[in-house]
Amino acid sequence: MADAPLDRLGAAQRDLTENGYAIIEDALAPDMLAAVRDALYRIARSERELGRAETYDVSKDGEGSQRVWNLVSRDPVFCALAEHELALGLVRFLIGWPASLSSSSANIIVTDEDNIIVHSDMAYMPEPWGGPQAINIGWCIDDFTAENGATLVVPGSHRLNRSYREEDGRAGLIPAEAPAGSILALDGRLWHSAAPNHSGKPRAAIFNPYTLPIYLPQENWFRSLDPQVRQYGSETLLTLLGFRPGLLGRVNGRETPRI
Ligand SMILES: O=C(O)CCC(=O)C(=O)O
Numbered sequence: 001m002a003d004a005p006l007d008r009l010g011a012a013q014r015d016l017t018e019n020g021y022a023i024i025e026d027a028l029a030p031d032m033l034a035a036v037r038d039a040l041y042r043i044a045r046s047e048r049e050l051g052r053a054e055t056y057d058v059s060k061d062g063e064g065s066q067r068v069w070n071l072v073s074r075d076p077v078f079c080a081l082a083e084h085e086l087a088l089g090l091v092r093f094l095i096g097w098p099a100s101l102s103s104s105s106a107n108i109i110v111t112d113e114d115n116i117i118v119h120s121d122m123a124y125m126p127e128p129w130g131g132p133q134a135i136n137i138g139w140c141i142d143d144f145t146a147e148n149g150a151t152l153v154v155p156g157s158h159r160l161n162r163s164y165r166e167e168d169g170r171a172g173l174i175p176a177e178a179p180a181g182s183i184l185a186l187d188g189r190l191w192h193s194a195a196p197n198h199s200g201k202p203r204a205a206i207f208n209p210y211t212l213p214i215y216l217p218q219e220n221w222f223r224s225l226d227p228q229v230r231q232y233g234s235e236t237l238l239t240l241l242g243f244r245p246g247l248l249g250r251v252n253g254r255e256t257p258r259i
Contacts, residue, residue, distance in 0.1 A: 112198045
């Protein structure tokens with residue numbers, strides 16, 4: 001029998017604390033996974049056809065690995081991911097609430113060349129880090145295997161409370177293998193990297209990094225969000241996107257401007 005959601009959340013919280021990352025298998029039901037996957041590959045293909053794909057290597061017949069940004073504006077299914085109860089359970093646990101959604105993007109890796117760039121998602125935050133101020137909720141849209149470029153992680157590196165430096169080398173990197181439909185949650189301090197894909201088929205993942213709501217989001221939602229999301233999005237989503245300010249982000253001093 002599958003674990004109850006709260007058991008799974010508790011186990012993942014323990015893993016996050018201990019190792020700096022956690023995997024929750026079957027976080028997405030099969031029909032939801034299929035909907036997310038179909039939408040993502042459709043949008044990625046359309047971006048390529050329109051000549052506006054964000055590709056960042058050209059090793060595969062000029063196709064290149066592809067990043068698709070601003071997912072919450074592309075299809076409501078991505079809004080559901082951003083406010084998924086398991087994702088927000090981990091966000092609340094690690095950095096509290098309210099939190100800010102920094103960006104929402106997919107990474108579709110096709111290259112089999114060395115694409116390893118070890119980093120922490122908190123690298124832009126001033127050190128010393130007293131603790132976690134960000135958490136990246138990765139969604140495995142395809143199976144994550146050592147062969148096809150499962151994200152590489154350095155377990156326990158979150159405890160160092162500092163950014164990765166070149167002199168740290170590549171020791172300790174292991175592939176975070178997980179089946180499609182899993183969450184791969186990364187403490188914002190954890191050293192990790194993309195990895196080459198030797199499978200000959202694309203490996204898609206969606207990354208939703210959340211931060212304390214005191215940092216500029218990576219995506220400028222006020223400029224790039226589809227207005228329909230602002231109109232129809234839930235209160236939770238609008239909070240994540242910065243449209244429900246608290247002390248910061250007010251308009252003429254008011255938390256709830258009529259705009
Ligand atoms: O695609 C991956 O496996 C990792 C991507 C990554 O590290 C990032 O977006 O910060």
